[in-house]
Amino acid sequence: xxxxxVLAAEQKYFDHVSDHRERMRRGLLEAPGAAANAGAAxxxxxxxxxxxxxxxxxxDAVAVGRMDDEDGYVLYVGHSTITDDNSEVLVVNWQxxxxxxxxxxxxxxxxxxxxKRTFECSGNTIESYxxxxxxxxxxxxAELEAPGDALLDDLNRDRTGQMQDIVRTIQAAQxxxxxxxxxxxxxxxxGPGTGKTAVALHxxxxxxxxxxxxxxxxxxxxxxxxxxxxxxxxxxxPSLGDISVVQRDIGQFHPxxxxxxxxxxxxxxxxGDGRLAGLLRRALYDRVGxxxxxxxxxxxxxxxxxxxxxxxxxxxxxxSRQTPGSFTQQRQIFRSLMVNLGLDRARERRLxxxxxxxxxxxRIWPTFTAPAFLRELYGSRDxxxxxxxxxxxxxxxxxxxxxxxxxxxxxxxxxxxxxxxDYLESLLHGVEERFAHIVVDEAQDLSPMQLRxxxxxxxxxxxxxVGDIAQSTGLWARDDWDDILEHxxxxxxxxxxxxxxxxxxxxxxxxxxxxxLPIAAPGITAPQVVRDGPADPVFRLVDDDSRATxxxxxxxAHASHGRSVAIICPAVHRPAIESELAxxxxxxxxxxxxxxxxxxxxxxxxxxxxxxxxxxVVVEPKDIVAEDERGHRLLYVALTRTTRYLHxxxxxxxxxxxxxxxxxxxxxDDDLPPPVEPPAFSEPPVFSEPPVFSEPASLVEPPSFGEVSSFVEPPSAGxxxxxxxxxxxxxxxxxxxxxxxxxxxxxxxxxxIVPSVVGTAxxxxxxxxxxxPEFRPPSAAPAVSTPPAPVSPAPTMPAPAAHTPxxxxxxxxxxxxxxxxxSLSAQIVELVAAELAGQVRENVQPAxxxxxxxxxxxxxxxx
Ligand SMILES: Nc1ncnc2c1ncn2[C@@H]1O[C@H](COP(=O)(O)OP(=O)(O)OP(=O)(O)O)[C@@H](O)[C@H]1O
Numbered sequence: 033x034x035x036x037x038v039l040a041a042e043q044k045y046f047d048h049v050s051d052h053r054e055r056m057r058r059g060l061l062e063a064p065g066a067a068a069n070a071g072a073a074x075x076x077x078x079x080x081x082x083x084x085x086x087x088x089x090x091x092d093a094v095a096v097g098r099m100d101d102e103d104g105y106v107l108y109v110g111h112s113t114i115t116d117d118n119s120e121v122l123v124v125n126w127q128x129x130x131x132x133x134x135x136x137x138x139x140x141x142x143x144x145x146x147x148k149r150t151f152e153c154s155g156n157t158i159e160s161y162x163x164x165x166x167x168x169x170x171x172x173x174a175e176l177e178a179p180g181d182a183l184l185d186d187l188n189r190d191r192t193g194q195m196q197d198i199v200r201t202i203q204a205a206q207x208x209x210x211x212x213x214x215x216x217x218x219x220x221x222x223g224p225g226t227g228k229t230a231v232a233l234h235x236x237x238x239x240x241x242x243x244x245x246x247x248x249x250x251x252x253x254x255x256x257x258x259x260x261x262x263x264x265x266x267x268x269x270p271s272l273g274d275i276s277v278v279q280r281d282i283g284q285f286h287p288x289x290x291x292x293x294x295x296x297x298x299x300x301x302x303x304g305d306g307r308l309a310g311l312l313r314r315a316l317y318d319r320v321g322x323x324x325x326x327x328x329x330x331x332x333x334x335x336x337x338x339x340x341x342x343x344x345x346x347x348x349x350x351x352s353r354q355t356p357g358s359f360t361q362q363r364q365i366f367r368s369l370m371v372n373l374g375l376d377r378a379r380e381r382r383l384x385x386x387x388x389x390x391x392x393x394x395r396i397w398p399t400f401t402a403p404a405f406l407r408e409l410y411g412s413r414d415x416x417x418x419x420x421x422x423x424x425x426x427x428x429x430x431x432x433x434x435x436x437x438x439x440x441x442x443x444x445x446x447x448x449x450x451x452x453x454d455y456l457e458s459l460l461h462g463v464e465e466r467f468a469h470i471v472v473d474e475a476q477d478l479s480p481m482q483l484r485x486x487x488x489x490x491x492x493x494x495x496x497x498v499g500d501i502a503q504s505t506g507l508w509a510r511d512d513w514d515d516i517l518e519h520x521x522x523x524x525x526x527x528x529x530x531x532x533x534x535x536x537x538x539x540x541x542x543x544x545x546x547x548x549l550p551i552a553a554p555g556i557t558a559p560q561v562v563r564d565g566p567a568d569p570v571f572r573l574v575d576d577d578s579r580a581t582x583x584x585x586x587x588x589a590h591a592s593h594g595r596s597v598a599i600i601c602p603a604v605h606r607p608a609i610e611s612e613l614a615x616x617x618x619x620x621x622x623x624x625x626x627x628x629x630x631x632x633x634x635x636x637x638x639x640x641x642x643x644x645x646x647x648x649v650v651v652e653p654k655d656i657v658a659e660d661e662r663g664h665r666l667l668y669v670a671l672t673r674t675t676r677y678l679h680x681x682x683x684x685x686x687x688x689x690x691x692x693x694x695x696x697x698x699x700x701d702d703d704l705p706p707p708v709e710p711p712a713f714s715e716p717p718v719f720s721e722p723p724v725f726s727e728p729a730s731l732v733e734p735p736s737f738g739e740v741s742s743f744v745e746p747p748s749a750g751x752x753x754x755x756x757x758x759x760x761x762x763x764x765x766x767x768x769x770x771x772x773x774x775x776x777x778x779x780x781x782x783x784x785i786v787p788s789v790v791g792t793a794x795x796x797x798x799x800x801x802x803x804x805p806e807f808r809p810p811s812a813a814p815a816v817s818t819p820p821a822p823v824s825p826a827p828t829m830p831a832p833a834a835h836t837p838x839x840x841x842x843x844x845x846x847x848x849x850x851x852x853x854x855s856l857s858a859q860i861v862e863l864v865a866a867e868l869a870g871q872v873r874e875n876v877q878p879a880x881x882x883x884x885x886x887x888x889x890x891x892x893x894x895x
Contacts, residue, residue, distance in 0.1 A: 042151070043158050045108075049094040049122045050156050053087060053114045060084055086112040086125075086273020093153035095123045096200035099134045100147040109134045111199060112273065126199045127241035135207035142166040150200055194267045194628075198230050209529055210235045214243050214469065217520060219513055219528040220498040223559030224545075224672035225536025228498040229265060229642060232471045235496055237272040239469060249276040251468035255486055256281050257477065260626045261642045265473070278467070282478065283447060285485045286454045289403050293446035299431045301507040303448035304479025306519060307423050312456055315409050315419035316359060320397045321349045331374065331392040338377045345396060348373065352397075358462040363397045370396075402456035404440050406449065411436035451481035458488050466491040474642050475516055476504035483519035493521035502553035503641065503669050509662040511553070531559070536644050538565020541678045545671040552664035569678040571686075579605060579652065579681060580612035584632075586649045586679045588618060591631045595646035595677075598623075598633045600670045602655040609634065609651065637670045647677035653686045 033041070061084075064077040088111055095110040109131045110123040124130050137145040148164040202210065209231050212218055222228045236252055254269075254277060256262040262281045269277050283291075295303075302308070322329055322342040330339050352366035367390075374389045409415050416429045437443040445453070470490050472478070476499035478486075497520065504510045517526055534542060539561045546558040572582045583599055590597040601609050613620050613632065621627035623635040623643070633645065637656045650656070650670045657663030671678065680686065 038161070039158055042161065046094050046153075046156055046158060049108070049114050050090070052116050052122055053094055054090060055117075056114065057084065057087060057090070060087075082273060082275060083112065085270060085275050088112070088271075091155040093151065093156050093158075095151060096126065097134060097148060097150040099137070099145050099149070101133075101144050102142075102146045104146075107131070107134075111197075111271075125241070126202075127238050129242075132207075132211075135202050136204055137164075137166060138204055139166060195229065195233075195265045197268050197271050198227070198234065199272070202234065203227075203533070205531065205533075206231045206234075209531070210238045211242070212527070212529070214239055214247070214494055215492075216524050217493060217495045217497065217517070217522075217526045219517070219526065220496065220531060221500060221513065221528060222498070222531030223500055223502060223534055223556075224669070225534045225644070226531035226559050227533075227535055228500070228531060229473055230268070231531065232473060232496050232498045233265060233268045234272070236277060236469070236471060237269060237274050240274055240277075247468055249274055250278070252277045252471070253467040253469075253489060254279045254471045255473065257474040257641060258639065259283070260623045260628065260639055261474065263626045264628055264643055282482050282485075283450055285489075286450045287402060287457055289445045289450075289453060290441075290443065291445055291447070291450070293444040293449070295446045295448060297507060300446070300448040302428055302431050303446075303452060304481050304508055306480035306484065308452060308481055309455055309484060310423060311416075311419045311421075312406075312409075312452060313459060314421065315415055316400075316405065316456065316459055317353065318415065318418055319400075319405075320353070321346050322396060329392060329396070331389055336378075338374065340373065340377070340392075344373070345370075349397065358458075359460045360399070361462070363393075363399070366397050367393050400456075400460060401440075402453045402460055403443065403445070405456055405460075406453055407436045407440060407443050410434045448479075451479065451485045454485045455481060455488075463488045465489060468492050469494045469496070471496045471498070473498050474503075475499040476501055476510055477506045477508060477641075478516070479508045480519045483516065487520050490521050493523040495520065500556075502549060502556040503665055504553075505638070505660045505662045505666045505669070507661070509660075509665065511555075532557075534559035534561040535563075536675050537561060537672045538563060538674075538676060540565050540568045541671065541674055544569050544678075545668055548664050548668045548671070552662070552668050565674075565676050567677055569680060572679060572681045574681055574683055576683070579683070580608040583609060583649050583651050583679075583681045584612040584616060584618065586681065587632045587647075588616070590647040590677060591618075594630060596628070596630045596633065597647040597649065598635045598640065598643070598645040598673060599649045599651060600635050600637055600640050600656075600673065601651040602637060602659050604655050605651050606634070606636075635673075637666045640673050641669055644673050644675055646675055647679070648674040649679040649681060652682040653680060654682065 060080040063080055064073045093110070094114060095108040098106060098108040100106050107121075107130065108123040109126050111126065112123070113121060113125040113128065114123040115121055126134070133143040133145055134148060137143045137148060145166055147166065150162050150164075151158050152160045152162075198206075206227055209218070209220055212235070220228050220231060233254070236254065240247055240249060240252065254262075254265075256265060256279070259281045262279050266279050269275070269279075322345050326342055328339050328341045329345065330337050332338070348366060348369045352362045352369065355362055355365050357365075370389060370393055409419070410432060411434070413429065413433050416432055420429050466489050468491055470486060472486055472495065475483075475497045497516070499516075501510060501513065510516055513528060520526075537545065542558070542561045549556060549558055570586070572586065574582045583601070587597045587599050599609055613634070618632055620632040620634050621629055623633060623639040627633075628643065635643065637659060648670070650667075653667050653670075656667045656670055660666040671680075
């Protein structure tokens with residue numbers, strides 16, 4: 033079939049499915065109103081809300097792709113299952129086992145698939161498609177290893193400041209991690225842009241769907257490094273239909289306190305140290321018991337003194353402390369034991385014991401709030417010394433000591449105090465909110481005390497921990513995952529996996545950034561990038577006066593093309609950049625206020641972690657390097673935030689005398705307005721000899737960051753300095769299409785695209801006309817805890833009109849069978865028994881019946 037015919041046929045099918053989706057939507061909206069009772073209505077409403085969310089908007093594409101097996105059976109894959117009037121499956125949910133082959137099929141193991149088609153849509157209108165023809169793969173692998181058009185199109189799209197789902201183009205290696213078993217602590221290591229965050233979020237959605245008996249949205253916690261990051265990622269799960277997963281940033285685990293104290297690096301580092309847990313615990317229990325210098329204590333019972341010896345009380349304290357539970361629970365035990373003792377002592381006067389003993393009890397075993405306790409502890413050198421024991425030096429104790437605020441309400445807390453308050457809170461009261469699965473993103477930077485906060489919230493030890501050692505910066509920069517894992521739960525197997533292909537950063541940019549790796553993170557293998565970008569990085573030499581102007585103009589030029597652009601700027605240059613933006617009346621967003629989007633964004637190198645933009649302007653690399661003990665890693669982070677364009681703006685030497693950053697020459701064409709005139713240096717910059725800029729960037733091999741003298745060659749005598757090259761070609765053409773770069777062993781080529789060209793005539797059109805009686809999942813089924821059952825009723829596809837008409841009549845919806853083993857059957861029975869029975873009695877309308885039957889069909893299809 034010709035491309036146009038295929039498109040027309042597919043569109044017809046999409047329209048047909050869309051009609052059914054709207055019918056299902058109406059049914060869902062009406063269903064709660066027909067429930068037999070309020071409880072049933074609430075259940076139906078909750079279920080309907082989640083399904084409506086997953087279903088998406090009426091103009092969203094009904095499917096992301098389709099697969100045809102070798103027998104010509106066809107199944108469409110989408111965000112949600114859509115069935116027709118007869119409960120035949122038109123589109124199957126991406127998380128369902130039946131959809132697995134769409135993601136797992138490779139040229140080496142096709143799983144019985146002949147073709148995989150991925151659609152590019154605008155709304156529910158198909159704009160193009162790309163086909164993977166598996167039969168041709170093996171022969172073509174050697175010559176044509178490249179990512180597919182669908183993936184490239186997704187990677188090249190404009191960024192909006194909100195992360196998008198990747199259901200359409202999940203790669204096989206990513207899919208393996210998405211559906212990895214629940215009962216483990218899975219570490220996903222991967223370089224910048226390898227899809228760690230995307231995989232972790234899709235994994236949550238997959239787990240929720242496939243373990244719905246054991247896991248509900250409320251059982252899952254996602255922890256990000258900052259509010260900005262959480263805002264950036266928080267729309268992905270709702271777009272997958274998972275609306276109520278708890279997403280927090282690491283600074284949110286504590287009772288409400290006033291934040292804003294700044295502290296020196298030494299203090300911050302010390303407060304993150306795992307030894308603090310021991311110190312706090314000792315300090316807390318140091319407050320319990322009869323002071324050593326007292327042999328006895330006296331209480332008054334009905335006005336008469338009653339004496340208790342220190343020994344007998346301390347024995348009760350010891351007994352109470354042996355009982356498992358929080359400080360507060362142990363205090364309850366202590367209190368009841370003391371009351372009994374008091375009653376014994378005042379046997380003849382049984383009344384009146386309670387009030388006076390409570391005062392005594394409070395003296396021996398005081399009650400605290402976490403902030404109040406910590407405030408007192410910081411304020412008392414003696415208490416700190418006592419709790420420090422042999423584990424801390426005098427200098428460390430001095431670092432912790434501080435003058436408390438006048439009142440507890442006036443106390444200002446630092447970020448490093450928060451995990452300590454949280455830990456104290458857990459000692460005092462236990463952890464109220466615990467989760468069966470926790471995702472930790474950007475885990476490589478977390479302090480032991482932060483990791484402890486997270487670990488305390490795990491009820492099972494099941495976690496997905498993602499990060500990149502090469503991007504580990506800050507005071508707790510790590511070189512090894514073991515340093516992180518030792519603070520996380522160990523009751524389940526700890527499994528480490530790696531993502532090896534970089535999807536975000538274009539080749540030209542990554543070739544620059546990866547030169548930092550030998551210094552920044554020796555031993556870490558760079559990810560393999562999957563595509564070329566539209567332009568080489570642009571280097572702009574500036575002086576102190578022109579830096580802000582050049583950076584802002586570069587950003588404005590990109591913003592004028594509707595791109596999201598980040599000025600990644602070290603703190604020392606931020607005021608100048610802000611005032612330049614103000615002078616030019618440029619509206620901009622601050623990552624520090626969690627605002628990200630199209631146009632100009634101002635982002636610190638630390639805030640940039642995990643984020644991405646269409647273009648980035650990295651300001652003064654040497655000052656980024658100076659901003660962190662692992663400054664080269666921080667620069668690596670900054671350089672790897674762009675999906676397309678990179679500008680580096682700085683004075684020479686770019687990252688310090690010992691590690692010059694390469695300066696390249698003229699950039700590729702762009703239709704953007706010419707950038708600002710490069711600064712005119714009255715004298716050569718820091719080097720004795722300035723570098724050449726006259727050659728195209730692509731010909732100038734950037735030097736290694738680690739080499740002292742590997743700067744590009746000096747210009748020939750008399751040659752004018754041409755910073756940034758051809759002034760009219762500072763930006764690449766806006767519509768310049770990124771080139772596909774052949775990548776050997778690219779994971780997508782496990783399902784390699786042959787020929788990955790939209791509608792190419794050489795692709796034999798797959799047969800879609802035969803509607804099989806059933807579409808069975810592959811025998812190599814995904815690793816879920818229960819083996820996938822054959823789909824029933826069969827998710828057959830009624831062919832669109834342009835296709836050969838359906839040859840077999842769709843099966844009627846069978847009445848729900850009695851409960852089999854397995855949750856889905858149970859759910860179906862529950863639906864039918866609890867809802868339908870009631871509805872029948874109440875003369876429910878056909879549309880409402882349909883909603884329930886649709887649900888039954890979906891459940892069966894998903895199973
Ligand atoms: N299979 C895929 N299909 C389409 N886009 C993808 C795929 N995998 C990753 N991406 C895209 O690549 C970009 C980087 O992904 P993500 O942010 O998850 O990477 P990361 O490994 O977490 O990066 P970082 O280390 O910088 O935090 C995102 O835009 C994401 O949507």
